[in-house]
Each structure stands twice: as C-alpha cells, then as structure tokens.
Amino acid sequence: MPYEPVLLARVGKPDSHRLEGYRADGGYAAFERALKEKQPADVVTQVKDSGLRGRGGAGFPTGLKWTFLPKDHPGPVYLCVNADESEPCTYNNRILMEKDPHQVLEGILLACYAIKARTAFYYVRYEYGDAYRNCQAAVDELYAAGLLGKNILNSGFDLDVVMHRGAGAYICGEETGLIESLEGKRAWPRIKPPFPAVEGAFRKPTIVNNVETLACVTQIMRRGNDWFKSLGVPPDPKNPRDAGSYGPKLYTLAGHVEKPVCVELPMGVTIRDLVETHGGGVWKGRKAKAVNPGGLSMGFVDCNAKLKDSDLTEYDIPLDFNGPGRVQCLGLGTAAVTVIDDQTSMVDVLHNVCQFFSHESCGQCTPCREGTGWMLKIVDRMRRGLGRKEDLDILVDVADRIGIMPGTTICGLADGAGWPVKTAVRKFRGEFEAAIRAGTRSRYAKGLEVVGAH
Ligand SMILES: Cc1cc2nc3c(=O)[nH]c(=O)nc-3n(C[C@H](O)[C@H](O)[C@H](O)COP(=O)(O)O)c2cc1C
Numbered sequence: 001m002p003y004e005p006v007l008l009a010r011v012g013k014p015d016s017h018r019l020e021g022y023r024a025d026g027g028y029a030a031f032e033r034a035l036k037e038k039q040p041a042d043v044v045t046q047v048k049d050s051g052l053r054g055r056g057g058a059g060f061p062t063g064l065k066w067t068f069l070p071k072d073h074p075g076p077v078y079l080c081v082n083a084d085e086s087e088p089c090t091y092n093n094r095i096l097m098e099k100d101p102h103q104v105l106e107g108i109l110l111a112c113y114a115i116k117a118r119t120a121f122y123y124v125r126y127e128y129g130d131a132y133r134n135c136q137a138a139v140d141e142l143y144a145a146g147l148l149g150k151n152i153l154n155s156g157f158d159l160d161v162v163m164h165r166g167a168g169a170y171i172c173g174e175e176t177g178l179i180e181s182l183e184g185k186r187a188w189p190r191i192k193p194p195f196p197a198v199e200g201a202f203r204k205p206t207i208v209n210n211v212e213t214l215a216c217v218t219q220i221m222r223r224g225n226d227w228f229k230s231l232g233v234p235p236d237p238k239n240p241r242d243a244g245s246y247g248p249k250l251y252t253l254a255g256h257v258e259k260p261v262c263v264e265l266p267m268g269v270t271i272r273d274l275v276e277t278h279g280g281g282v283w284k285g286r287k288a289k290a291v292n293p294g295g296l297s298m299g300f301v302d303c304n305a306k307l308k309d310s311d312l313t314e315y316d317i318p319l320d321f322n323g324p325g326r327v328q329c330l331g332l333g334t335a336a337v338t339v340i341d342d343q344t345s346m347v348d349v350l351h352n353v354c355q356f357f358s359h360e361s362c363g364q365c366t367p368c369r370e371g372t373g374w375m376l377k378i379v380d381r382m383r384r385g386l387g388r389k390e391d392l393d394i395l396v397d398v399a400d401r402i403g404i405m406p407g408t409t410i411c412g413l414a415d416g417a418g419w420p421v422k423t424a425v426r427k428f429r430g431e432f433e434a435a436i437r438a439g440t441r442s443r444y445a446k447g448l449e450v451v452g453a454h
C-alpha cells in the first residue's frame with residue numbers, strides 16, 4: 001500500500017498556513033491534551049521512548065538530549081529552533097515553515113512544555129523570506145488565540161516565541177554558531193564542552209532542535225509511539241552503535257534528477273527507489289554516476305560500485321541513519337539527495353564543493369581555514385589542466401586531518417568539507433587520474449586566479 005504522508009499531509013490545502021485550517025484538522029489538540037493530562041516529564045519520556053532522532057544532521061536522540069538539561073535549574077531555560085537550513089540542496093524545513101507553520105509551532109509548544117522553557121527563539125535562515133513571514137504570522141495568530149503568552153489556556157504555563165532572522169551564512173546552522181549569532185555576535189562556533197544543554201543561549205541551558213524534528217514531536221504526541229515505531233527500521237544488529245531509524249522522513253531531491261521534489265517516506269527508502277520512483281529518474285535519460293546521500297558534507301556514493309558479496313550497488317543503500325555509513329559516507333545528514341549524472345566531471349563537481357566549504361569556513365581554526373583553501377586550490381589547478389600526480393594523495397591527506405573527528409577543529413564544518421573530498425578521490429580515483437594525465441582544461445574553469453580561497 002502506498003505510504004500516506006503525515007508531515008506533508010496539509011501541504012497543498014488552501015490556506016494551509018493558517019490557524020483556522022490547522023485547528024479544523026485536529027491541530028493543537030495534542031498540546032492541549034499534554035497541558036491537561038501530562039506532566040512535562042511524561043512528554044520527555046514519550047519522546048525518548050519513541051526513538052525519535054534529530055533531523056538536523058547528526059541524528060542525536062531527541063528525548064535523550066532533553067534529559068541533559070540540568071535538573072532543578074532555576075531558569076531560564078531556552079529552546080532554539082534551528083531553521084537555518086543552509087546545507088546545499090536541503091529544503092524540507094522551508095516547505096514545513098511556508099506551508100504548515102502550525103505543525104512546527106505545536107512541536108515547539110510541546111517541546112517547551114517538556115523542557116520547562118518559557119522562551120523559544122526561532123532562528124530562520126536569512127534567505128527564507130516567505131517562511132519567516134508565514135511563521136511570524138502564525139505566531140501572531142497564536143498570541144491572539146491565547147495559545148502563546150501568559151497562562152496559556154489557564155494552565156499556568158507561559159511561553160513566548162521570538163522570531164529571529166538569520167545572518168546569512170552556513171555556519172549559522174551549527175548550533176553554537178547559531179547561539180552566538182542569536183546573541184548578536186559573529187556566528188563563530190563555541191568550543192564544547194560545555195554543550196548548549198548545560199550552557200547555551202545567553203549562558204543559560206538551551207536545547208537546539210531542527211524544524212523537522214519538532215514537526216515529528218507534534219505527530220508523536222498526536223499519534224503515539226506505536227505509530228512512530230511502526231515506520232522506519234530497527235537498529236542494525238551488525239552495528240552496536242545504531243539506535244534505529246524510526247518514523248517518517250522528508251527527503252529532498254536535487255541535482256540531475258527529472259523531478260527535484262521533497263518526498264515524505266518512512267525512513268529506509270533506498271537511493272535507487274527515491275530517485276527512480278519518486279524523482280522520475282536521472283534527467284535526460286542519463287544514468288546516475290554519483291549521489292550525495294544527505295547534503296554535500298556527507299560525501300559521495302558511487303552508483304556503480306558493487307556492494308560486498310552482492311549484485312547490488314551503493315545506489316541501493318537505504319537512506320536511514322545507518323545506511324550511508326556502510327559505504328564510507330559520513331551519515332544520513334539532512335537526507336538531501338543530490339544526483340550527479342554520468343556525463344558530469346567529478347573534477348568540476350569537487351571544485352564546486354570545495355568552493356562552497358572554503359567560502360563558508362568561519363576561519364577560527366587554522367586546519368579548517370587553511371585546509372579548505374588548500375583543497376580548493378588543488379582542485380582548481382586540476383580543473384585548469386595543471387593537476388599533478390601527487391595532488392590526489394595530498395587532497396586525501398588534508399581531508400583526513402581536518403575536523404572535529406580527528407580532533408583538530410572546533411566544529412563539524414571541517415569534517416563536512418573533508419568527506420566529499422576523500423570519498424570523491426577514493427571512489428573515483430581513475431577519473432581524477434585520467435583528468436590529470438589528459439591535462440585538459442574544464443570548460444567551466446574561468447581565469448587563472450582561484451576564486452573564493454582564503
Ligand atoms: C556546519 C554545520 C551546519 C549545520 N547546519 C544546520 C542547519 O542548518 N540546521 C540544523 O537543524 N542543523 C544544522 N547543523 C546541526 C546542528 O549543529 C544541531 O546538531 C542540530 O540543529 C540539532 O537539532 P536536532 O537534534 O533536532 O537534529 C549543522 C551542523 C554543522 C556542523
């Protein structure tokens with residue numbers, strides 16, 4: 001039976017962003033029920049037991065994160081809604097905010113009730129004008145309806161939602177960069193620990209959650225944990241660190257695909273199914289060469305590489321929290337699937353990727369600031385037909401050394417810059433070597449100077 005969308009169920013309805021329609025569809029009943037019948041700790045327990053993992057990129061268990069807040073803190077405690085959504089080709093948060101802002105707001109109300117926050121900061125990507133305006137209008141409707149403000153529905157619970165327009169950089173999405181930016185400073189990520197749950201916005205305990213994560217909270221509190229756990233995949237017995245991938249997921253398709261759409265499916269759809277069935281296949285009747293399974297920073301899947309002891313290829317891996325890691329990618333990330341067709345040069349693709357990360361590095365850490373610039377310079381050289389044999393090993397060496405995982409940087413941007421480089425060079429080495437041997441200049445290479453390198 002085809003899957004019936006839940007998170008996107010209201011998209012396409014007339015005035016889907018208005019409170020009246022949302023309430024007519026049962027909206028805010030879960031919040032009202034929680035206020036009347038549940039203690040905050042009950043909501044935390046339910047979200048924890050649901051198995052919900054954060055949709056912002058890292059897949060951290062949501063309920064567990066909420067329990068990291070210090071017990072009996074005098075307050076204030078804050079919720080920061082991460083709506084910065086700057087990972088290339090990711091646009092699921094935008095659709096939720098533009099088309100169904102109340103579904104996200106109900107999740108915000110529930111999360112704040114659970115963690116005993118009286119203020120939520122809604123940090124929206126600068127470029128998202130319509131999303132910002134629709135969310136602000138939805139917040140205004142809630143104040144007018146008595147669902148925000150003091151003593152909501154005579155429950156004694158107070159809550160304010162403060163809209164905040166982002167500062168227009170990728171690094172504003174990193175949770176401590178977001179907090180710095182919210183505080184009016186440059187979005188320079190903080191050294192952790194302390195983690196935001198202990199010391200976050202304005203030095204107070206803070207939970208940072210993604211927009212889609214909060215929409216899932218709404219649906220969990222409305223439909224229950226059995227429903228949520230009936231979707232997705234249980235933990236992989238071969239990976240003791242996998243906590244399972246439950247619930248629905250919004251996948252965004254982009255790149256060389258016929259239909260670049262946002263699709264809601266239970267966690268665990270394969271890349272092939274997503275692209276061929278839901279995305280109308282690779283554009284112009286071509287074949288897929290490479291795919292980013294969850295945003296650029298997750299690295300590349302080689303669509304023609306056979307999986308061990310199988311006729312399947314990396315194109316057949318499931319898009320759950322565990323799948324991309326099985327083919328040496330960083331993870332599921334934002335589940336933004338970018339397709340690269342078989343007529344596109346991986347040298348050009350990698351150049352584009354390196355340009356992005358070099359430009360977006362905030363510059364605080366030398367390995368990230370310099371490393372992303374070096375990688376761009378090397379790939380730019382190749383692209384102009386001046387690549388050297390040793391360049392490929394240098395690229396992988398740099399990519400392996402920069403990042404929070406090797407312990408050389410403050411935040412994960414550098415890991416995200418390294419992963420596409422090392423997976424591209426390791427998986428498509430023959431193509432890079434042939435490009436270096438041929439020494440031909442890419443038709444996209446402009447000028448002699450490297451654009452965007454520090
Ligand atoms: C460079 C960088 C950029 C990020 N950008 C975003 C973003 O735009 N939106 C987001 O929700 N999380 C982003 N994250 C992840 C956040 O730091 C954080 O893990 C997330 O907001 C937590 O929410 P969740 O637990 O609901 O997933 C980014 C992380 C890094 C390292």
Ligand code: SF4
Binds near residue numbers: 171368369
């Ligand atoms: S890793 Fe890069 S983006 Fe992150 S703090 Fe360091 S320099 Fe800035």
